[in-house]
Amino acid sequence: MERPIGVFDSGLGGLTVLAALRRRLAGERFVYFGDTARVPYGSKSAATVQRYCRQDTAFLRRFEPKLIVVACNTATALGLEVVAEEAGTPVVGVIEPGARRAVAASGGKPIGIIATESTIASRSYYRAIRALEPRAEMWERACPLLVPMVEEGRTGEDPLVRAAVEEYLAPIRGRVGSLVLGCTHYPLLKSALAAYMGPEVALVDSAEEVAGEVAGVLERDGLAARDGDGGIQCYVTDNPERFRSVGERFLGQPLREVTLVEPEDFFVQEQAAGR
Amino acid sequence: MERPIGVFDSGLGGLTVLAALRRRLAGERFVYFGDTARVPYGSKSAATVQRYCRQDTAFLRRFEPKLIVVACNTATALGLEVVAEEAGTPVVGVIEPGARRAVAASGGKPIGIIATESTIASRSYYRAIRALEPRAEMWERACPLLVPMVEEGRTGEDPLVRAAVEEYLAPIRGRVGSLVLGCTHYPLLKSALAAYMGPEVALVDSAEEVAGEVAGVLERDGLAARDGDGGIQCYVTDNPERFRSVGERFLGQPLREVTLVEPEDFFVQEQAAGR
Numbered sequence: 018m019e020r021p022i023g024v025f026d027s028g029l030g031g032l033t034v035l036a037a038l039r040r041r042l043a044g045e046r047f048v049y050f051g052d053t054a055r056v057p058y059g060s061k062s063a064a065t066v067q068r069y070c071r072q073d074t075a076f077l078r079r080f081e082p083k084l085i086v087v088a089c090n091t092a093t094a095l096g097l098e099v100v101a102e103e104a105g106t107p108v109v110g111v112i113e114p115g116a117r118r119a120v121a122a123s124g125g126k127p128i129g130i131i132a133t134e135s136t137i138a139s140r141s142y143y144r145a146i147r148a149l150e151p152r153a154e155m156w157e158r159a160c161p162l163l164v165p166m167v168e169e170g171r172t173g174e175d176p177l178v179r180a181a182v183e184e185y186l187a188p189i190r191g192r193v194g195s196l197v198l199g200c201t202h203y204p205l206l207k208s209a210l211a212a213y214m215g216p217e218v219a220l221v222d223s224a225e226e227v228a229g230e231v232a233g234v235l236e237r238d239g240l241a242a243r244d245g246d247g248g249i250q251c252y253v254t255d256n257p258e259r260f261r262s263v264g265e266r267f268l269g270q271p272l273r274e275v276t277l278v279e280p281e282d283f284f285v286q287e288q289a290a291g292r
Numbered sequence: 293m294e295r296p297i298g299v300f301d302s303g304l305g306g307l308t309v310l311a312a313l314r315r316r317l318a319g320e321r322f323v324y325f326g327d328t329a330r331v332p333y334g335s336k337s338a339a340t341v342q343r344y345c346r347q348d349t350a351f352l353r354r355f356e357p358k359l360i361v362v363a364c365n366t367a368t369a370l371g372l373e374v375v376a377e378e379a380g381t382p383v384v385g386v387i388e389p390g391a392r393r394a395v396a397a398s399g400g401k402p403i404g405i406i407a408t409e410s411t412i413a414s415r416s417y418y419r420a421i422r423a424l425e426p427r428a429e430m431w432e433r434a435c436p437l438l439v440p441m442v443e444e445g446r447t448g449e450d451p452l453v454r455a456a457v458e459e460y461l462a463p464i465r466g467r468v469g470s471l472v473l474g475c476t477h478y479p480l481l482k483s484a485l486a487a488y489m490g491p492e493v494a495l496v497d498s499a500e501e502v503a504g505e506v507a508g509v510l511e512r513d514g515l516a517a518r519d520g521d522g523g524i525q526c527y528v529t530d531n532p533e534r535f536r537s538v539g540e541r542f543l544g545q546p547l548r549e550v551t552l553v554e555p556e557d558f559f560v561q562e563q564a565a566g567r
Contacts, residue, residue, distance in 0.1 A: 054340050055330050060443070062531040065329050162452070165440045168335070177437070180455055256337040 019245040021046040022231070023082030023106075025073045028056035029168070029260060030201030031088030032267035034111065035249070037224035038086065041232055044245040048080045054254035057164060058091040059133025059200070066135065070096030074103040076252070076278070082106055083240045086231060090115075090199050090223075091133050094141035107234050111201070114226030116145035119197045120153065122219035126194025127154035129218075131185065133200055134159045142199055156193060160185045164202045168263065173208030182209045195219040205266065251275040294520040296321040297506065298357030298381075300348045303331035304443070304535060305476030306363030307542035309386065310524070312499035313361065316507055319520040323355045324363075329529035332439060333366040334408025334475070341410065345371030349378040351527070351553070357381055358515045361506060365390075365474050365498075366408050369416035382509050386476070389501030391420035394472045395428065397494035401469025402429035404493075406460065408475050409434045417474055431468060435460045439477045443538065448483030457484045470494040480541065526550040 022042075024035055028051050035049055050073055052058075058066050070092050077085055084107045087093045087100055093110030101108045119128050119142075130142045137159040146153050162181050171178050189196070196218055198204055204222045211220060235241040249272070253260045257275040264272045297317075299310055303326050310324055325348055327333075333341050345367050352360055359382045362368045362375055368385030376383045394403050394417075405417045412434040421428050437456050446453050464471070471493055473479055479497045486495060510516040524547070528535045532550040539547045 054336065056335075060331075060534075061329065062534075065530045161444045162437065162440055165437055169436045177452070177455055177459065180452055184452065255340045259335075259337075 019046055019242045020081050020083040020240075021048045021250075023048050023050070023077035023080060023085040024088045025050040025052070025077060025085070025092070026089040026201065027051070027058035027069075027092065028053045029264050029267050030164070031086075032264050033201045033204050033222075034086065034088035034224045034227055036268050036270075037228040038231060039247070039249075041225075041228035042235075042242070043247055044242040045235075046242070046245055046247060047249045048077060048082065049249060049251045050076055051251065051253045051260060053256055053260060057133070058089060058095075059135050059164065060161065061091075061135060063095045063135070063139070066091060066095040067099045070099045071103050074100045078103075078105065084109065084231060084234060086227065087111065088201060088227075090136045090201060094132075094136045094139040107238065109227060109230050109234065111223040111227055112141050112145050112199075114230050115197055115199065115221055115223035116142055116149060118223070118226045119195045119221045120146060120150045122221055123153070123194035127156060127192055129186075129189040129193035129196040130155060130157045130199050131160050131163075131189075131196065131203065132157075133164065134161055136199055142197055156189045158185055158189060160200075163206060164200065167202040167205050170263070170266075173206045173210070173212070175209075178206055178209050179213070182206070182213050186210070186213055190214060193218060195221050197221045198223075249274070252278050254278060294321055294517045295356050295358040295515075296323045296525075298323050298325070298352035298355060298360040299363045300325040300327070300352060300360070300367070301364040301476065302326070302333040302344075302367065303328050304539050304542050305439070306361075307539050308476045308479050308497075309361065309363035309499045309502055311543050311545075312503040313506060314522070314524075316500075316503035317510070317517070318522055319517040320510075321517070321520055321522060322524045323352060323357065324524060324526045325351055326526065326528045326535060328531055328535060332408070333364060333370075334410050334439065335436070336366075336410060338370045338410070338414070341366060341370040342374045345374045346378050349375045353378075353380065359384065359506060359509060361502065362386065363476060363502075365411045365476060369407075369411045369414040382513065384502060384505050384509065386498040386502055387416050387420050387474075389505050390472055390474065390496055390498035391417055391424060393498070393501045394470045394496045395421060395425045397496055398428070398469035402431060402467055404461075404464040404468035404471040405430060405432045405474050406435050406438075406464075406471065406478065407432075408439065409436055411474055417472055431464045433460055433464060435475075438481060439475060442477040442480045445538070445541075448481045448485070448487070450484075453481055453484050454488070457481070457488050461485070461488055465489060468493060470496050472496045473498075524549065527553050529553060
């Protein structure tokens with residue numbers, strides 16, 4: 018059997034990345050891990066997010082993935098190096114691809130970045146964009162309410178979402194050529210963001226760029242599935258029913274196989290093995 | 293030295309209960325545990341919250357507390373029995389005392405209940421109130437955005453808070469005699485809740501009732517501190533700096549001793565001990 022592509026996130030958000038991967042790489046098999054018992058990562062410290070990333074990666078390694086996608090901006094911002102150490106396979110995060118797209122789409126104008134508290138505090142997008150375009154001007158803003166709003170089922174048409182977007186983005190509107198959606202939940206609020214920012218601002222959702230990068234790495238390393246028939250297996254650390262029902266909105270298709278894993282079982286095993 | 297009173301919560305919210313305990317029981321020493329690496333509990337399943345409650349209680353037992361207060365509505369709703377099994381001391385949760393006060397304050401009118409998703413789903417307030425007053429009519433509503441709004445530093449004067457309160461409480465306004473603030477974060481939004489519900493509705497914050505119940509249990513069991521000089525030690529599983537800075541608003545006084553504990557260290561020890 019083809020080795021799968023491993024994908025992980027703190028919870029549901031990474032399913033927007035998985036959706037893009039599926040569209041681009043129809044023959045590949047995917048194993049998705051969502052750490053729903055400890056979600057969210059976006060308000061937690063670097064040390065804690067790194068510890069979680071190490072454990073999430075160790076879990077995915079059980080499936081002998083050929084590549085691991087860190088489908089979470091906070092985990093990429095704070096933990097990409099830890100994942101790379103632990104993975105033993107190529108690793109693709111969401112920040113580099115998003116930064117590239119933001120620079121290309123900004124038309125030389127300043128770039129706006131919205132994300133969780135921890136991603137903004139890490140300055141990872143700032144640094145990634147600076148490395149590509151040293152003169153880029155940037156406006157950054159943490160938007161802590163947008164994730165819980167999406168999780169509650171609100172869309173871009175919701176009045177509270179519109180009010181929050183207006184408050185968070187007021188200092189950025191009219192100043193930028195592109196806006197990085199630096200959290201995998203935000204694409205679900207695109208209509209509100211686009212309405213407030215106006216049609217001349219490019220909204221940058223990393224998912225498509227990530228899928229392109231994964232396709233490139235698989236080709237380069239001769240790892241692309243030859244005649245696989247795809248498929249998704251999901252593992253979560255809490256509440257598979259909630260993951261299934263809320264997750265369908267993120268993935269854009271029904272989620273069938275969602276399995277609960279007891280986190281301490283495998284964390285303790287990892288610890289006992291001296292990792 | 294006097295044995296302390298142990299208090300735990302998923303994060304910061306329980307500090308509003310600790311504040312009431314301090315006012316009522318000035319001579320007592322308190323050990324507070326906030327599970328900030330896994331906060332929030334309010335969107336997680338019963339099985340997961342129960343596992344966390346068992347571990348939180350095991351942590352507090354290290355300090356040989358004379359009584360444990362579950363200062364979190366979700367943990368009380370889903371885990372009070374688990375804590376009682378594990379504690380080896382008297383245990384006081386926040387729901388019973390809140391339910392009693394709600395019945396007393398409602399003037400025979402229906403009772404409103406607002407809380408996290410998991411607390412509402414558990415129907416714990418509903419059952420506790422029914423046990424006291426079998427004919428009580430109730431209106432229940434989960435308000436998932438209020439906790440992240442408080443954590444972000446918003447107050448009852450904030451326009452987004454006002455808009456969210458209006459949306460959540462519209463079906464309840466004009467129908468109830470008392471409103472249970474069924475989450476320890478909500479007292480920080482009292483001004484918005486009071487403004488929308490009107491002066492004739494009693495807002496029920498469990499904290500004062502809990503302090504009264506704790507005082508009663510200590511007297512009954514001969515455990516009250518004789519000539520202690522108080523003091524608070526706090527332990528958190530993530531981000532002591534954030535806990536200290538945000539926590540002061542909850543406690544209403546500076547937080548000095550906040551110590552980081554590595555959760556897996558003690559979880560693994562508990563597991564190894566076959567608990």
